[in-house]
Amino acid sequence: MNEPFRIAIAGLGTVGRGVVKILQSQPELIRARAGRPVEITAVNARNKSADRGVDLSSYEWVGDPLALAGHDKVDCVLELIGGSDGVAKDLVEAALDNGKHVVTANKALLAHHGLELAQKAEDKGVSLNYEAAVAGGIPIIKSLREGLAANKVKGIYGILNGTCNYILTEMRETGRDFNDVLKDAQDRGYAEADPSFDVGGIDAAHKLALLTALGFGVKPNFDGLSIEGIESITADDIRFADELGYRIKLIGMARCLGGKVFQIMAPCLVPTASALGSVEGVFNAVFVEADPVDKTMAEGRGAGEGPTASAVVADVMDLARGITLPTFGVRASELKDAPWADLSDITAQHYIHLKVLDQPGVIADISAVLRDHQISIESLVQRGRDPQRAVSVVMVTHESGAKAVQDAVADIAKIPSMVDKPTVLRIEHI
Ligand SMILES: NC(=O)c1ccc[n+]([C@@H]2O[C@H](COP(=O)([O-])OP(=O)(O)OC[C@H]3O[C@@H](n4cnc5c(N)ncnc54)[C@H](OP(=O)(O)O)[C@@H]3O)[C@@H](O)[C@H]2O)c1
Secondary structure (H helix, E strand, O other), X not given: OXXXXXXXXXXXOHHHHHHXXXXXXXXXXXXXXHOOOEEEEEEXXXXXOOOOOOOOOOOEEXXXXXXXXXXXXXXXXXXXXXXXXXXXXXXXXXXXXXXXXXXXOOHHHHHHHHHHHHHXXXXXXXXXXOXXXXXXXXXXXXXXXXXXXXXXXXXEEEEOOHHHHHHHHHHHHHOOOHHHHHHHHHHOOOOOOOOHHHHOOHHHHHHHHHHHHHHHOEOOOOOOXXXXXXXOOOHHHHHHHHHHOEEEXXXXXXXXXXXXXXXXXXXXXXXXXXXXXXXXXXXXXXXXXXXXXXXXXXXXXXXXXXXXXXXXXHHHHHHHHOOOOOOOOOOHHHOEOXXXXXXXXXXXXEEEEEEEEOOOOHHHHHHHHHHHOOOOEEEEEEEOOOOOOEEEXXXXXXXXXXXXXXXXXXXXXOXXXXXXXXXXXXXXOO
């Protein structure tokens, strides 16, 4: 087919600019693989006169992004603005309403409104593609929706935020504290001026909600996700974990437990030698366990101009080829309201780090609380010996109920010789 597939781009920042560069630099490769030329017809951003380092002169500049939704020379709208609501949402809704395909990199939008938008796309017979929204350059949406389509997914485990993984890696390699490394990451452009979405686990949780929906055929449930960030991880935790043979990683986990689905975003210990334990720096990785494929993992850059734009253009090429698929792998009406599991449904080994005044009887008090909650200890290490100052007590539990561990630690925190809030992290033997 020689008829071009015509796209409009709303948002010409890091990702939008990257898309323009790919389409301008290798049109022939894209034409050959997509089976027809892909052409940009119209573009939009806030500031028309900004120098974006790419030549936009042959495209129509449209002042209002919503005008792209009804543009008669556009088959597909690329929403590369961002934000869970506002203009991004208005644009995607309007484009779908007008029967245009949509490609977006916007995980926040889909985590919050994915179900309604998937339904709208389906009603209009068009596609809503979002490969770039999860783990940037790693084609995990395509893997789950197509390559693993014949599998029953048992678990998805992801390192889904490069900023967090960079910070945790730097903390381990340099022994520095979280705040120090975060400041450095901001200076180098690896972390936003407002890092709360990244280090608080929210950005990664948006992505996990989409993977859970796709992997388990359930409605995206961001609001039901338990989210913990990496702000309270200390250099001591990283060092203790290292000594025990683990790395601390911010892990998004979605698992099938009996008939229920469990999803959680939290820092965890994973064995140093495991597949996820060796993913360092800004890299992302997604590990999937499914039946019958067994275990599979993909690793790559989760953000940045090249990886993200690569995913956006691949989505566009699929549409140019005529491949349209349901947003979350099954028709929106077939997505289930999963029975959702909570902490009381899962068991795991746990790492517990307490800061205590080194007074006689304190270990006995801690042991008594753990016994009352039926938690047994695999190992206990006390570091330091100074009755005047707090010392670290680090314990690794045997496999125990996660809720029981949480309750026990809440009781331990009430022991008078306890100093600081205890740190509790699951250990995942992935
Ligand atoms: N950057 C990454 O590595 C990455 C990775 C994965 C996913 N994403 C997602 O990709 C999307 C875009 O991210 P980005 O990093 O490219 O953002 P960005 O660099 O901040 O660019 C945003 C673009 O949107 C335009 N824009 C903002 N508000 C607008 C409005 N009200 N009307 C019209 N245009 C508006 C901006 O215009 P001006 O340039 O004129 O200000 C800019 O061109 C987000 O959903 C993000 O979460 C990004």
